[in-house]
Amino acid sequence: xxxxxxxxxxxxxxxxxxxxxxxxxxxxxxxxxxxxxxxxxxxxxxxxxxxxxxxxxxxxxxxxxxxxxxxxxxxxxxxxxxxxxxxxxxxxxxxxxxxxxxxxxxxxxxxxxxxxxxxxxxxxxxxxxxxxxxxxxxxxxxxxxxxxxxxxxxxxxxxxxxxxxxxxxxxxxxxxxxxxxxxxxxxxxxxxxxxxxxxxxxxxxxxxxxxxxxxxxxxxxxxxxxxxxxxxxxxxxxxxxxxxxxxxxxxxxxxxxxxxxxxxxxxxxxxxxxxxxxxxxxxxxxxxxxxxxxxxxxxxxxxxxxxxxxxxxxxxxxxxxxxxxxxxxxxxxxxxxxxxxxxxxxxxxxxxxxxxxxxxxxxxxxxxxxxxxxxxxxxxxxxxxxxxxxxxxxxxxxxxxxxxxxxxxxxxxxxxxxxxxxxxxxxxxxx
Amino acid sequence: xxxxxxxxxxxxxxxxxxxxxxxxxxxxxxxxxxxxxxxxxxxxxxxxxxxxxxxxxxxxxxxxxxxxxxxxxxxxxxxxxxxxxxxxxxxxxxxxxxxxxxxxxxxxxxxxxxxxxxxxxxxxxxxxxxxxxxxxxxxxxxxxxxxxxxxxxxxxxxxxxxxxxxxxxxxxxxxxxxxxxxxxxxxxxxxxxxxxxxxxxxxxxxxxxxxxxxxxxxxxxxxxxxxxxxxxxxxxxxxxxxxxxxxxxxxxxxxxxxxxxxxxxxxxxxxxxxxxxxxxxxxxxxxxxxxxxxxxxxxxxxxxxxxxxxxxxxxxxxxxxxxxxxxxxxxxxxxxxxxxxxxxxxxxxxxxxxxxxxxxxxxxxxxxxxxxxxxxxxxxxxxxxxxxxxxxxxxxxxxxxxxxxxxxxxxxxxxxxxxxxxxxxxxxxxx
Numbered sequence: 044x045x046x047x048x049x050x051x052x053x054x055x056x057x058x059x060x061x062x063x064x065x066x067x068x069x070x071x072x073x074x075x076x077x078x079x080x081x082x083x084x085x086x087x088x089x090x091x092x093x094x095x096x097x098x099x100x101x102x103x104x105x106x107x108x109x110x111x112x113x114x115x116x117x118x119x120x121x122x123x124x125x126x127x128x129x130x131x132x133x134x135x136x137x138x139x140x141x142x143x144x145x146x147x148x149x150x151x152x153x154x155x156x157x158x159x160x161x162x163x164x165x166x167x168x169x170x171x172x173x174x175x176x177x178x179x180x181x182x183x184x185x186x187x188x189x190x191x192x193x194x195x196x197x198x199x200x201x202x203x204x205x206x207x208x209x210x211x212x213x214x215x216x217x218x219x220x221x222x223x224x225x226x227x228x229x230x231x232x233x234x235x236x237x238x239x240x241x242x243x244x245x246x247x248x249x250x251x252x253x254x255x256x257x258x259x260x261x262x263x264x265x266x267x268x269x270x271x272x273x274x275x276x277x278x279x280x281x282x283x284x285x286x287x288x289x290x291x292x293x294x295x296x297x298x299x300x301x302x303x304x305x306x307x308x309x310x311x312x313x314x315x316x317x318x319x320x321x322x323x324x325x326x327x328x329x330x331x332x333x334x335x336x337x338x339x340x341x342x343x344x345x346x347x348x349x350x351x352x353x354x355x356x357x358x359x360x361x362x363x364x365x366x367x368x369x370x371x372x373x374x375x376x377x378x379x380x381x382x383x384x385x386x387x388x389x390x391x392x393x394x395x396x397x398x399x400x401x402x403x404x405x406x407x408x409x410x411x412x413x414x415x416x417x418x419x420x421x422x423x424x425x426x427x428x429x430x431x432x433x434x435x436x437x438x439x440x441x442x443x444x445x446x447x448x449x450x451x452x453x454x455x456x457x458x459x460x461x462x463x464x465x466x467x468x469x470x471x472x473x474x
Numbered sequence: 475x476x477x478x479x480x481x482x483x484x485x486x487x488x489x490x491x492x493x494x495x496x497x498x499x500x501x502x503x504x505x506x507x508x509x510x511x512x513x514x515x516x517x518x519x520x521x522x523x524x525x526x527x528x529x530x531x532x533x534x535x536x537x538x539x540x541x542x543x544x545x546x547x548x549x550x551x552x553x554x555x556x557x558x559x560x561x562x563x564x565x566x567x568x569x570x571x572x573x574x575x576x577x578x579x580x581x582x583x584x585x586x587x588x589x590x591x592x593x594x595x596x597x598x599x600x601x602x603x604x605x606x607x608x609x610x611x612x613x614x615x616x617x618x619x620x621x622x623x624x625x626x627x628x629x630x631x632x633x634x635x636x637x638x639x640x641x642x643x644x645x646x647x648x649x650x651x652x653x654x655x656x657x658x659x660x661x662x663x664x665x666x667x668x669x670x671x672x673x674x675x676x677x678x679x680x681x682x683x684x685x686x687x688x689x690x691x692x693x694x695x696x697x698x699x700x701x702x703x704x705x706x707x708x709x710x711x712x713x714x715x716x717x718x719x720x721x722x723x724x725x726x727x728x729x730x731x732x733x734x735x736x737x738x739x740x741x742x743x744x745x746x747x748x749x750x751x752x753x754x755x756x757x758x759x760x761x762x763x764x765x766x767x768x769x770x771x772x773x774x775x776x777x778x779x780x781x782x783x784x785x786x787x788x789x790x791x792x793x794x795x796x797x798x799x800x801x802x803x804x805x806x807x808x809x810x811x812x813x814x815x816x817x818x819x820x821x822x823x824x825x826x827x828x829x830x831x832x833x834x835x836x837x838x839x840x841x842x843x844x845x846x847x848x849x850x851x852x853x854x855x856x857x858x859x860x861x862x863x864x865x866x867x868x869x870x871x872x873x874x875x876x877x878x879x880x881x882x883x884x885x886x887x888x889x890x891x892x893x894x895x896x897x898x899x900x901x902x903x904x905x
Contacts, residue, residue, distance in 0.1 A: 046524060048566035048779045051548065054518030056563065059576065062514050078839045080816035080846025080866075083493050087485030087595055088519065088581060089540070089552075093477060109520070111542030114585045117482065121520075132487065135479035140863055142849055144815070145490065150519060150581070154545045164518055177851040179828045186832050186847075190839055298829025299836070348479045384575070385511035397610045398729025401617050405730070408509045408621055415511025416617075418573055420608040432571055435511075 053163030055150070060380070065166070067379040068366050069148050072168045075191040076146040079183070081170060084145050086128035088152075092118040094127045097347055102313075107153040109163075121152035124359060125169045126316070126344065133173050133355075134348035141174030141353065144183075148362065160333060160364045168365075171357025173345065178288070180356045181320045181340060182295050188324065188336065188358065189301055195374050202335070202368075205307035206322035208292075209339070211285040212265075212311060218279050219261035225253055233266055233311050266309035292320060318342040320356070326368050335368055336360035381434065385415035387453070387473055388430035390423055392442025400441040403451070406466055412473050431456055439469060484594030486581070491811070496597070498810045499797050500579050503599045506622040507577040510614070512601060515576050517559035519583075523549040525558045528778055533744075538584040540594075552583035555790060556600045557747070557775065564604050564786075565779035572605030572784065575614075579793065591764060591795045599796075602788025604776065609719070611787045612751045612771060613726050619755060619767065619789065620732055626805050633766070633799075636738035637753035639723075640770070642716040643696075643742060649710050650692035656684055664697055664742050697740035723751060749773040751787070757799050766799055767791035812865065816846035818884070818904055819861035821854055823873025831872040834882070837897055843904050862887055870900060 050056045057065055073083065095104050104110075109121040122128060125147060133143060148168045155161055170187060172180045185204060192202060212233075213226060221229050232251040236244055245263070252259040268276045271293050280286035289306070296304045304322075312321045319340030326335065338358025345353035369375050387407065391400045404416040415435060417426045423440065430438045439453045451469050453462045462472055481487045488496055504514065526535050535541075540552040553559060556578060564574060579599045586592055601618060603611045616635060623633060643664075644657060652660050663682040667675055676694070683690040699707045702724050711717035720737070727735045735753075743752045750771030757766065769789025776784035800806050818838065822831045835847040846866060848857045854871065861869045870884045882900050884893045893903055 045780050046528065046562070046778050047522070048562055050518045050559075050562075051520060051522060051550065054520055055516065056518055056559075057516045058563065058567070059513035059515050062516060066514065077815075078842070078844050079835070080819075080844055082490035082815050083497065084490050085486065085488045085493060087481045087487055089482060089485055089583075089595060091478070091482060097477065109544060113540060119482065128481075128487075131477070131479055131481075132489065136489070140860065144846070152520075164520060172849055175849045175851070177825075177849055179822070179825075179832075179847075179849040179851060182828065182832055183835075183847055183849050186836055190836060193840070295829050295832075299832040347477050349476050384508075384513050388511075391610070394608075394610075397613065398726050401610075401613055401726075401730040404510070404614075405617055405621065409624070411509070413509050413511055415575070416610075416614055418603055418606045418608055418610040418614050420606070420610060429571065 053155075053157035055162065055164045055166070059384075063379055063382060064366065064375055065362065067375065068362055068369065069166065069168070071194050072148065072191060072360070072362075073146070075187060075194045076170055079144070079187045079190065081144040081146045081187070084129075084132065084147050085149060086122070086125065086132060086147070088121055088150060089113075089119050090122050090128060092120045094131065095120055095123060097127070103153070107155055109152045109154055122149065123153050124151055124314070125149045125167065126171070126314075126341070126355075126357070126359070127347075129169070129171060129173075129357075130344040130355065131348055133353060134345045134351055139174075142180065143173050144171075145173070146170040160361070160367050162363060166362035168360040168362055169357060170360075171355055173355040174353050175356075176354045178292050178295060178320070181292060182299065184338065184356055184358060185296070185301060185304065185322065186299065188360075189303070191360075192303075192324075195369060197369075197372065197374060199303040201327055201372055202303055203325050203327050204301065204304045204322055205310040205325060206292075206304060206320060207306065207308050207310045208285060208289050208320050209311065209317050210319050211280075211283070211289045212308065214283050214285045215265055215280060215308070216262065218283075219265055220255070220258040221252060221262065225251065229262060230311050231313075233262070233309055234313050236266065236309055268308050269306075271306055288319075312337050312339055316341045316344050322358070324360070326371070328371065333364060335364045383434035383436070385413040385433070385435045387412060387414050387437040387439060388426070388433070388435045389414060389416045390426040390430070390438050390440045391417045391420075392423060392440055392445075394420060396441045396443055396446055399446040403439070403441055403466060407470055407473065410470050410474065412470065427454075427456075437473065484586075484588035486593065486595045486597070490815075494810055494813060495797065495806055496793065498806065499793055499800065500597065500599070502625050503579065503622060503791070503793075504577070506618060506625045507601055510575070510618045510621065512575040512577045512618070515560075515563065515578050516580060517553070517556065517563060517578070519552055519581060520544075520550050521553050521559060523551045525562065526551055526554060528558070534584070538586055540583045540585055553580065554584050555582055555745070556580045556598065557602070557745075557772070557786075557788070557790070558778075560600070560602060560604075561775040561786065562779055564784060565776045565782055570605075573611065574604050575602075576604070577601040591792070591798050593794060597793035599791040599793055600788060601791075602786055604786040605784050606787075607785045609723050609726060609751070612723060613730065615769065615787055615789060616727070616732060616735065616753065617730065619791075620734070622791075623734075623755075626800055628800075628803065628805060630734040632758055632803055633734055634756050634758050635732065635735045635753055636741040636756060637723075637735060637751060638737065638739050638741045639716060639720050639751050640742065640748050641750050642711075642714070642720045643739065645714050645716045646696055646711060646739070647693065649714075650696055651686070651689040652683060652693065656682065660693060661742050662744075664693070664740055665744050667697065667740055699739050700737075702737055719750075743768050743770055747772045747775050753789070755791070757802070759802065764795060766795050814865035814867070816844040816864070816866045818843060818845050818868040818870060819857070819864070819866045820845060820847045821857040821861070821869050821871045822848045822851070823854060823871055823876075825851060827872045827874055827877055830877040834870070834872055834897065838901055838904065841901050841905065843901065858885075858887075868904065
């Protein structure tokens with residue numbers, strides 16, 4: 044019986060044409076980060092289970108994880124996200140110059156039901172600043188996010204950066220009458236608002252509020268607020284330092300001018316470790332109705348690894364979700380999709396010219412030119428067809444005559460013209 | 475109790491300084507492959523166990539694998555190598571233009587005892603041609619390998635490409651008196667020759683030869699042969715087509731002129747699926763006494779996935795082993811090690827200038843210049859020190875005065891000189 048030609052469901056497999064598109068996306072992410080002075084790092088895929096059990100939330104670890112015992116009996120997990128590993132790396136470095144600005148594009152794993160834009164093995168771009176408690180850090184990561192969208196030529200009309208604050212929301216929920224014991228559950232309920240139908244969600248929220256309909260109605264008012272200057276909100280939050288911080292951050296965003304950034308109290312993000320400003324990036328078109336990116340401030344993560352208290356702020360962005368978004372708005376350039384694998388093809392007229400063809404190929408490659416050499420041993424006509432199907436613009440033929448004279452013929456496949464010259468002349472022409 | 479600051483033993487963790495070196499290595503590998511018309515792909519890390527059980531050999535799967543049952547009850551394995559996934563991808567494509575020239579740098583997993591150059595989670599560069607049975611394909615992959623070493627500026631004196639042929643060795647062993655049943659074991663014994671002391675190995679080989687010392691002595695003669703023109707060898711192999719192929723391949727290598735390529739009958743490679751020419755790249759200095767790279771022809775791998783018979787040839791190269799080799803010979807450029815993370819640092823004179831600094835940073839980044847913006851909120855002197863410790867050459871200061879006048883001061887940290895100008899003038903100067 045033969046083996047299946049399919050990978051396991053939800054796994055990442057990329058043929059060259061698909062890989063080119065993915066690499067265009069990840070390299071653009073990388074370039075935007077490098078331009079902002081961020082440095083690339085990576086951590087292990089296999090991590091101790093305890094690293095995520097502490098702070099990532101029970102859904103991620105308890106129900107969606109790839110975890111197992113390794114041959115040494117250790118309880119391990121394939122990382123479902125990057126931030127805990129990042130926090131550990133920063134905590135371990137005694138001599139690190141803080142703040143650090145780091146980014147990475149790790150492979151991550153979650154056992155979920157595969158569907159459009161959601162797979163089990165995925166690349167998640169991460170960008171973080173650790174070691175600054177200043178709101179300038181939040182501003183900077185959102186500036187980088189805006190720079191990323193600009194690099195992809197995405198107009199600000201097609202996406203929205205919704206933002207709020209966990210600290211502000213904790214205070215606001217308390218002022219709405221949510222008790223301390225119920226706060227976690229109400230956060231979860233708010234996080235699920237966009238994933239449920241309106242009436243089902245209202246019931247769900249009522250349950251999270253311990254059945255108290257007065258409190259639930261207050262919470263609904265809160266998450267429906269659209270402006271920081273809303274009189275009901277200003278009255279509710281009178282004297283709150285957390286609200287003051289939100290107002291201050293809003294002024295920073297206005298000052299820089301980020302048209303896509305919108306204050307949205309309903310944005311709370313699912314991960315347990317966020318403590319301050321949180322934000323997410325959504326497609327406003329609605330075709331890709333999941334968030335492309337989520338992030339925020341996490342104050343207590345590095346402290347898990349010892350006594351050092353280092354605050355962080357950052358975001359994670361799904362490469363596949365972003366790619367689907369770019370495809371929807373036709374923002375993947377045709378040049379990426381249709382790239383030819385070489386600039387010139389070396390056709391081998393007969394097998395006794397193979398070594399000479401190899402020598403020629405190596406010389407031209409040394410000049411930085413992409414050379415595909417025939418290895419099929421087929422007739423010349425078929426070799427020309429192969430070059431043509433690949434979209435390679437030139438073919439140089441090598442046979443015993445060329446070896447003897449040192450003169451080569453190079454055909455331009457688009458106009459059929461032939462250029463004859465020495466190796467140096469051919470190379471010069473290709474350059 | 476706090477969590478450990480260490481990753482699990484043998485796992486890959488890269489701080490930015492380490493990542494830069496690794497990326498220099500992988501990008502050089504990528505560039506050399508692209509220059510030869512090869513295209514990049516990737517496959518899943520999590521694969522069905524059966525994919526490797528079929529052909530990779532029992533040591534890899536039975537003793538060194540990371541395998542477990544996923545939440546759906548599937549027997550899965552973290553890929554210990556790439557070739558079986560590659561074979562499946564090629565087998566699954568009906569419309570593929572053959573031969574394909576593909577490369578990848580996958581993360582792979584083997585549960586071995588960690589030591590210098592050997593870890594449990596590692597990047598292995600892979601380059602393959604599938605769909606050509608011609609010796610030109612073997613020549614081409616070795617040419618690319620030579621091109622890689624050239625790109626790293628490694629002189630051919632510091633490495634050796636030892637090569638042989640499985641088909642030739644099978645025939646030669648039979649002519650030495652090794653029976654069919656013992657051939658597999660003798661291959662394994664030959665593969666271990668460099669890893670054991672001479673007398674221990676001689677005993678081990680004698681056992682593999684079923685205790686027949688005459689046969690064992692013949693095998694020792696065989697693996698000690700240094701030239702194809704060796705009279706004993708020519709006599710032994712008289713009339714052998716497999717020997718003829720080896721002679722032909724040697725002529726190709728001589729014709730192209732690859733000084734580091736050496737016929738070495740003792741090179742057989744550990745993986746079970748090789749069928750024809752095999753080769754490995756070794757450090758001749760002896761400091762890194764493991765092979766940096768191994769490869770060869772595999773005829774029957776794609777056939778596991780159906781009726782299509784597609785022959786392949788390629789190699790795998792350990793990125794970490796190669797990096798250690800490059801470090802030994804001081805081939806990692808200082809510019810890679812000491813790269814500054816930005817071209818200019820934006821110092822923020824007071825917090826009311828934060829938004830203006832953000833705007834300035836975004837404008838300069840749009841010109842492709844790398845800009846690190848202060849997010850610390852510290853005093854100006856400390857901000858200048860931060861820029862200096864990072865090795866960033868210029869600092870532009872933004873405060874309320876600059877915001878009002880639109881004139882900025884840029885300090886060159888190496889000579890202390892100050893340039894004053896508008897945003898456009900500062901950007902022009904930086905370019």
